Amino acid sequence: MSEMVQSLAPSALAAKLESDKLPFKTLSQLEPLTGILGQERAVEAIQFGVAMHRPGYNIFVMGDSGTGRSSYVTSYLKSEAKRKSAPSEWVYVNNFKDYRAPKAIEFEPGQSKVFEADIRVLIDGLMATFPAAFENPNYQQQKSAIDRAFNDQYESAINLVERYASKIGVAMFRDASSVSFAPMREGKALEEADFATLTDEERDDFQAGVSELEGMLNDELLSLPTWKRISYEQLRELNLETVKEALDPLMAPLFEKYAAEEVVVKFLKEMREDLDKVIIDQFVDDKSSDNRDETSRRAMYEELYLPNVAVTHTPEGGQPVVYEPHPTYRNLFGQVEYSSDQGMLITSYRLIRSGSLHAANGGYLILDAEKLLTDHYLWEALKRALKSKTLKIEHPYADMGLINTTTLSPQDLPLQVKVILIGSREIYYLLQDADPDFQEMFRVLVDFDDSLKRNAETELAFARLLKDRVAKEGYADVTNKGVAELIEYSSRLAEHQKEMAAKIGDVFELLGEADFNRQLAKDEVITDVHVKRALAAKKHRTGRVAERILEEIVDGTILLESEGEAIGNINGLTVMQIGDSSFGAPARISTTVYPGGKGIVDIERESNLGQNIHSKGVLILSGYLGHRYAQQYPLDISASIAMEQSYGYVDGDSASTAELCCLLSALIKVPLRQDLAITGSLNQYGQVQAIGGVNEKIEGFFNVCNARGLTGTQGVIIPKSNVINLMLNDEVIAAVEAGKFHVYAVEKADEALHLLTGIEPGVADKDGNYPDVTLSARILKRLEEISKLGEDEDEQEDKDKEGKAKSESNDANDKKD
Secondary structure, eight states: OOOOOOBOOGGGSOOOOOGGGSSOSBGGGSOOOOSOSSOHHHHHHHHHHHHOOSTTBOEEEESOTTSSHHHHHHHHHHHHHHTSOOOOEEEEEOOTTOTTSOEEEEEOTTHHHHHHHHHHHHHHHHHHHTTGGGGOHHHHHHHHHHHHHHHHHHHHHHHHHHHHHHHTTEEEEEOSSOEEEEEEETTEEOOHHHHTTSOHHHHHHHHHHHHHHHHHHHHHTTTHHHHHHHHHHHHHHHHHHHHHHHHHHHHHHHHHHTTTOHHHHHHHHHHHHHHHHHHHIIIIIOTTGGGOOHHHHHHHHHHHHSOEEEEOOOTTSOSOEEEESSOOHHHHHOEEOOEEETTEEEOOGGGEEOOHHHHHTTSEEEEEHHHHTTOHHHHHHHHHHHHHTEEOOOOTTGGGTOOOSOOOOOOOEEOOOEEEEEEOHHHHHHHHHHOHHHHHHBOEEEEOOSEEEOSHHHHHHHHHHHHHHHHHHTOOOBBHHHHHHHHHHHHHHHTOTTEEESOHHHHHHHHHHHHHHHHHHTOSSBOHHHHHHHHHHHHHHTOHHHHHHHHHHHTTSSOOOSSSEETTEEEEOOEEEETTEEEEOOEEEEEEEEESSOEEEEHHHHTTOBOHHHHHHHHHHHHHHHHHHOSSSOOOEEEEEEETTOOSOBOOSTTHHHHHHHHHHHHHTOOEESSEEEOOEEOTTSBEEOOSOHHHHHHHHHHHHHHHOOOSSOEEEEEGGGGGGOOOOHHHHHHHHTTSOEEEEESBHHHHHHHHHSSOOOOOOTTSOOOTTSHHHHHHHHHHHHHHHHHHHHHHHHHHHHHHHHHHHHHHHHHHO
């Protein structure tokens, strides 16, 4: 006969840390730990990814948020980037031959702003030089001489015609745009009324004279277009020479300064040619130039010539490390903006806005994978840019025909950037499966572990990391007892006695709340008392649902027994997750068994509430029963299993051991202890396997028993493989120490049955038989009885069929007769 499993000792229920084992009294005695705790694999991977400069070695940082992945990656990249040379800067400038295709010019770090300042100095010079250059007396004299030469030629021709007209008695009148004639009498031109008194002969003579004069005038002014062209060319040469004399001193320093920069010199030459036209148009040909104020003229120069600086770098600042918190197409690739002018949308190279890729070019760009993947077009555009090593500004939906406004096509920039995506494991594996380009482009995986080993070395490193946080946030000093409590909390998060949670952010959050409690208490240092208060306060803030369920169990709304015995009923342990809080909620499992061939019916599955893993657990239960008890007799039973008063989805196989015990209880009518609750996954050979949420499950049933009053016999049954995961709260441990509550760890379903029924399950002999007083013998006997019931039914059915056949034969013979 095997002995019954004994309850666990209090020391096995949590990995407590004695404060005197920490080599300090307060954190002030420690040096802070900068960097990340543990994660050697991730650190090695990020070092490799940063050092590898071949194409495709972009980085995906994988792990849960709160593990320090983002802060560590950012700090490491910045430390590495500082040791490298700053990349080139880029500016967009006007393309004077095609305004829709602005050009880009590359500068050494720190030089783009210098170039911009130089152009501003040029614009200041233009403002001071023009229109003053055209108001110079020398220019005005030459311009007047050109105008006078043209006017003299014109006047000479007109005077010749006028003298001849006077000889033939015709008066000639001229104004700015026309010439007219009138008859003369006694040296005076006739009025219109007097013209009517002329004789026909006199009128004919006058008309003949006018015709002669018009022909003469046409002959004399035949060269007028030539005179005008010559005058225009002379004036144009004068204007160009005047502009050249004024501009050359302004432009010469720029040509000299940037003589070694071929692209800059080319731009300056094109700008110089454009300035000739713009200045002449503005101050010579523009009739409204007098109305143009200085502000408008300066704005015009800036719109045409001032460079648009896309990105700048400090020469000693190293490579850029850019984090883009909101990765949209415009934020990443930049955009071309528009301004409204009299209801029309206009744009220019000055309205080109750079994006995060501009800022990170030559360095590192950090992106959140989840945010990036919300826009499929953005993900594809980023891949194109990385593959082609080209940074192109375009409207993201232009190819779809969703934009009709004329826009710019800025010159593409060469792109040399290492992209670091930060995301969860689910996103990483999704991209691997769904995108064949992903593995080729993101070849470096930085995998941050969910937990880290807990030993004396890591506990001290953890304390040093807390010291760094205390210094950064300005918290009060923390005692060794407070640190020990935080380490235990970290192990509770990791659900492992020999590990600590890598999600250090949750511990930092608790530390901040503990400091808040210290301030309320007006204490000088943070102790374990403040940490425990913070934990209790957090539990209370998020515990409304848990308290409500506990109240309903205690007042009987939810049926759950914590004392006595019952057939076909057992207390299962479940975990509920609401938001960022989880808590244990014990639930009654009931089973009914009767002869039949339906097998085990999972009511949760039949009602579409049981999820796949839960259904798997029920099917494994059938496999175990068949293997263990149906070797001699068929399993001719019909059974139904239900999680009572459960109205939501049920998943997980942690109830399968409880369902087995409940099923066997209903089968052989043996009562189960209701002061025990059980959890554990069952395999087909009756071994009890580990489950999750073991601490919350135990505490959930303890809270029910404690609310009703502890009897000293109550407890829980858990898988033995879960003992390493126990990090129970002080209240449960104290109750176990006082002998008022018990935690049992089992390896096999038989051990759980022994605890629940008090009856030995039994061990089969070489023939497969069990002692009569054991549970297994009673189970086999019951299955034999059910099997014989099935045989009797089959015999009766055969007899009925035989009688029916004889009756039909007799009827047929009677008809023949």
